[in-house]
Amino acid sequence: MAEPDEKDPVTRTVNRLVTERPWTVVAVFLLLTAGFAVGIGTDAEQQAGADQFTEDIEEFEAFEEMEEAFATRGREGGGAGATVFVRDDRNVLSEQSLLRMLEAQQRLEDRDRLRITGTSSPASTIARELDPGATTVEAQQRAIERASPRQLREAIQQAEEQGALGGVSTDLNPSAGSASTAQLQVSYDLPAGAGQSDRAALQYRTIDVLETVDGYTVNDNVVVFADALLEDEILQLLNDTAIVVFPAAILLIVFFLVLAYRDPVDLGVGVAALVMTLVWTFGFMGYAGIPFGDTMVTIFPLLLAVGIDFGIHIINRYREERQDGAGIDAAMTLTTRQLTAAFLIVTITTVFSFAANLTSPLGSLQDFGLVAAAGITFTFLIFGVFLPAAKVGFDRLREGRGFPQFGTKPLGREGSLLGVILPAGVSLARVGAAGVLIVALVGGGAAGAYGTGVDTEFSQEVFFPNEERIEQYERLPEPFKPGTYSFLEVISTLENDFDQGFIGSVTLYIEGPEVRSDATFREIDRATRDPPPAFAGDRREADASSVLSVTHQHAAENPEFGALVRQTDTTGNGVPDRDADRVFESLLDSPRGDQARSYLTDDRSATRIQFQLTADADATDATRDARLVADRFQTLEATPTGQIVVNQAVIDRITESAIVSLFVAFGLTAVFLAISYRLLEGRAIYGIINLVPVVVTVALLAGSMRLFDISLTPINAPILAVSIGLGVDYTVHFMHRFVDEFDGDPTVDVYEALLVTVRGTGGALTGSMLTTVTGIGVLYVALIPLIAEFGILIALGVLYAYLAAILLLPATIVVWVRAEAKLRGVETAAV
Template sequence: MSVPDRLADIVTTHTRIVLVVLLLTTALVGAGMPMVDDDSSLDQFESESDEAKAIERIDENFTSQQRENTTSIQLIARGDNVLTKDSLVSSLEFQQELRANESINSTLVENRSITGVENVVAITAIKNEEAAELNETSARLETGLDETIGLQRQYEQLNESYENGAIDDTEYQARSSELEAQFDATVENATAGLDENQTAQYESAVQQARAIESQRYAIRSQSENPEENPEYQQLGEQLEGVYRAGTAGVLEAEYAALQSETQPPLDEQLATLENMSDAEYERILEETLSSDGSDDNAAIALMPSSYEPGSTEAETRMTLVVQSTASDGTGGMGGSAVSERITDSQLHISDLAQNQEQDYVTFGAGIITDEIDRSMGDSLAIVGPLALLFVVIALLVAYRDLLDIVLGVAGIIAVLVWTFGFMGWADIAFNQMFVAVPVLLIGLSIDYAIHVFMRHREQREADGTGGTVRGSMTIALAGVGAALVWVTATTVIGFLSNLVSPIGPIREFGVVSSVGIVAALIVFGALIPAAKIEIDEFLESRGIDRRKRAFGTGDGRFSDVLTVGSTAARRIPIVVILLVALLTAGGAYGATQVDTSFQEEDFLAESPPAWTDRLPGGMAPGEYHAKDNLEFVNDNFQRQDRQAQILAEGNVDDDEFLEAVDTARNDTANSGVAHTLATGDTDVQDPLSTMEQVAAQNESFNESFTAADTDGDGVPDENVSALYDQLFEIDDESASQVLHRTDGGEYESARLVISVDGGVTASETTSELRTIASDLEANGDGDWSTIATGDPIVSHIVEQDLLDTVLESLVITLVAVFLFLTAAYRLTGNSATLGAVTLLPVAFSVSWILGTMYLIGMPFNVLTGMITSLTVGLGVAYSIHVSARYTLELERQGNVWSALRTTVTGTGGALLGSAATTVGGFGTLAFAILPALRQFGIITGLTITYAFLASVVVLPTLLVLWTRYFGPDVSFDASDDRLAATAASDGGTELDRGGDE
């Protein structure tokens, strides 16, 4: 007895033991289902590339311009003119509403958590007023010192008159008292409104000024040219210092507060805006939004790239809300994971924005995460029931028996329990890709059921009334078991070929799918047959006949359709071969043109179609706006998550480094990759630009910066290391964003941060920046190395990894399946060449499906990128069933044409049923909310269709050719075609089944 016979006998003889063991196993494995977590972050698709490692070094060694442990949400106001005073007032009132909400306010960072044009305009007005008041006070203090100097001169003249005897003691005392009173009045007038410390500081300055002026008066009295006297000059310098201490020094805290980034309270900002006259508002608005506006053009950065600086009209502007993720251990935008706390707060912000009179677009990592998660759930809610419904309808047509349908559905549920239970025990998170797993397993699992049930029905019909349920199932399982094991093995090979992928979720998808397919073999090869035996025997013992005709057998339309392949093989084999060759060549060309894509848009749902509104409450999807909002942001603003970087490591304090950086910066500006601000400038941050900004604000650094530029080209070319040191002393935060200094004070790396235009592809960004980085490295002659990195570049690497996955998994699958089939056919007594013949139609269908992807403009993404290995894994199953049945029928009947007809009507009928259910199951993914899932459903449905057509139309011709040149010596006589012969359901010979020889 063969191994398949023994296994079949065990299952059918010990059905109750099989049921108990497998049901308990199902319960045990299924206990892992509650442990399955979900993860929609796009970061999980990144591989351990050099660019990803460079980002890790950047995170370790540099501070971010975007504050650490933060994420942000962009609130974009839209309207006819969003720069009116009423519009800005409305935005400030909206900010008050956000602040008043505790769940939102608790997530905001401490300082400048909300920044919009409305804040910058109000703060500019407030600081202008404060600056005017400070300047007025400073002028009053300076006037007081001037008056002090004048009074002191009078005092010195009085002393001189007294010493010369021009006046007596009484007059001296009177005039002296009068001058002292004037001194006191001067101080009192100058210090009006100052606190005690400031008054004391000013009084000290007044006393110092009097003392210095007294000495200067004495020198002037004794010299005709006092200005040439060194002591007099020194006293003049001291007097200047006293003036500074008595004016700016007294008001130092106020001036520091004026330069502080701390925002005035919202109430004060709102009151300032509301109380401004129209003329004053227009003036402040123009000042704020001009190309040389205050606050380092902070307001300009919040305007769309199409905005004309200085204009008082615009259709859109942005407010940036910065939230802290420090307590969550997460952060970032787009693909970076955010916590539930941040997601909930951003959703709340979005809800409040929709209730404002002003139209707002909201865009943030939490909103994207929510939409991806919801689209995953909504997709499952729609396609899951639809897939089951389609399978039930298909089984109604194929089975025409309620009990078999129930058993089939129960088996599918058991397979899903095994699969998701395994995910829980293996700690594999449910991500965007795994939405396809239930549909995949529903479609593939039912194939096993159809083949087992149809073969069982054929055998029961062949056994007649003398046969038993248990005996027929034993023969059916033995006959179809080997083919099912082969199908499982080749399908698992196809899925496990994804283990070569550097992308973690793709590897996990391959493992989970493989586990699901093995579970399907166990469930439909043992659990469901055992249950069917027990139930059918119970019913037949009560007089209910359970014999049913197998789908596709007998005469009828399906039989006629299924014989197309065998007829073509007999009449026009050359035509079939030529057509296949032509289609395959065209598909191969198209395969080389298929694009690869990995971007957020692949995972963002569009607005659901109108028909979904009529779905029941549990299936109806929600609203989706992130994709449209993302497009709007890309077209108008700089996205917070679109930054590329060039990391330079080595002697970055070399005197030639800044010259090389300047060249790289100019190349970046001319590349078309960097985002262009409304001012026309590109948004690039680097050591040189940082020093230029600091030099514009700090006089001492500007002197050093200018002195280090010996050739006058605006770029320092000597004493670069000392310049770096001074930069860190003056503005450590800004310096740390672009330079890495070790604890020993050495400079080891620097970076350029490029804000990338949202409309530029990851491929274009990568190509341009790698060229610029390469040129920057070449300019160093080995003194420093460079690497281009950042989110767009890492995304492009994922695209390349996807393409590598497509090619590598295809080659591995084809080679592994070829070796498996040739070995399997050789070991079972057939020619090894049959393995190649069986695989050849699958190779054809791979070419066809890739050509189809090119024709319909479908790219490789994280799901469709697995289509090649999936095509081989799924397609070979159809070919194996046909080849296995053909060889067995050929041995039994001895005639090519009758064996071929029996194969395509018997096994072909089962294949048609399984293909219909699988295509229908995957076809339901076309109704998914996730775009990538829709594409995967469409292309996989076509894959199944091509595989089925290849197996029943192309493979018969190849089998005939194989039989003629490599197969057994059988009859090719069409007149000896025993078309009416009844085949044993397993395709075996009557001798094998105990008949007379």
């Protein structure tokens, strides 16, 4: 039994506070907990879905500006919209269904509180085809009512031939005038400064109005899709997941803590420390104004994993000393002396692994790094100071009052089942340490190389569960049963009925006063010529929609406008290159005006080009070629955007973030460990030895991601860097205990020191691993797939870190001891 090291001021201070004034320490921590509890929810908000990862990305900022410009068409304030999917299996384009659509539009437009600037639908398009002068909903209703069935079919067919009949499902039969699904578009005009809650209020009121239309049943034959509603449903997913997962995780964690502690007082103190850690971290988020999003859900399992580990180590080491006959104060002094330094090393290296995410270009991952780093610091303070003080205080009460003692024996003690199993790594090291090390390094290298092929994924859809998982949740009793979700119906409708997913088209967005210049048509024409491989079209021209394509369509239909185009075309290629603003004005005032406004704002301050992609083009190809085309512009400045481009930009940043944070975390950890062990033990090599199992752990985790088809996403992007902290957590405890037992004495048998270490610290590591893997692994049942995958990765990371510490670290130590003895040319009894 080693003597306390009074040279360490941190340990000396902790020992004095814990043993001399335990209840004062407990009171201070409880007061701090109350203070942090007040901060929970203060000035913070919830974030969910894909939008939280797209902030400050140029492509997304351009996308938002484009959406606002074409939604508001030059008006002050902000724009917002909603899409209403109307289904009629008999025929959504029948006279009755078209009139019902127009009735819905009229009721929406008549509600002043909805701030609706306009509605559109196939019904209004068909009515204008019947009567070009039908500009109001009432006039369009009259046009539909007066039309014969034959006239109605002809109007549908003509609108389809002209490309004006948008928002109709792919099962459209123009000659029969039939389809099953249509889209009704609603546009709002929000006041300047309006936020998400204002937008959501309008969209929910829209649902209320639609419910009043005879024959419409929302979430049955009518489904409303809007950004605010979608975000609310994603937040609901978070809540529904929490209601099921958190109780299950708590039950499993408490169950294994009962097995690890086997004492109600120790269990109560350990659980209280875990709760305090979460309260402090939530409170910090509130005071710092950091929103609670999907990435934040993953922080708390990580903190629980480290907290469980710290708690079991404290109690287990204390029990070892008590079993050897030490008193309460002496046992805790020795425990904190030995573990405080280890805890501090683990804390700082884990902070490095979390804080490495501050290098990420994604704001949400920067928030993750900051909150996680703060949380692990709180974990160190609570488990390194509060828990020992509370343990001392309660044990003194029990000793003085004769309270019954429960489980007091340490885990992994000699003669126990764990005591028989845990020395397996020492036995392997005795038989062939070099072989174990070589096999581990080769296997880890192969796993790491395999893991470099892991996919990266980002889209709104990755946040949604599949129908099978929702059906499983729906079988649960109240209050665990989930709410109603419409997004699955929206996804199915978009993919099956409109041949599109959540991703939009590849778009080039152009804004600024130069749009009114004579160069605009010429620049658009240049952009669509000689398309790159990902863009559909023939060899000479891309399949693209723009104000130029609408100009050509209208010129072919209207001789007067065609003459204007020829007058302004000095090269004879059909592209106006002078008096462009005059052509714009005439086009916007024509029957093709509404179609032109899809590509040119009323004030001619912005325009856009939408490119169709080839069937085999992926997001990477599409984004690369969009940027190539944008570079063709000379006078105008074009920005590639659209959901495909935005998602790919996030994917690029996710990959960059994962790689950079991994190397930053590894570099900082390596330097810190080397310096720490140099200062504490006089040997930097101990820090390097610590990293061998950690490298293997990270490599195995990367390989497992690819093996289990888990893509790199914004939620799990930090996992590789975080796995360094998890690995160090296990190896530092093992190494620190081994150094205390071995102490570099060549007369001490290394295998005996390893056996003492693996039975003492190994028992605590086993209890920590089982509790963490089962408690955190329960995230696998989460409703949100990304959180379920994160639970799998954390459980695997902890399991790999444990196995590497127990099986690989002894062999690494033996190889080092042998090599050192050989280099020094000394005979040793150590091996």
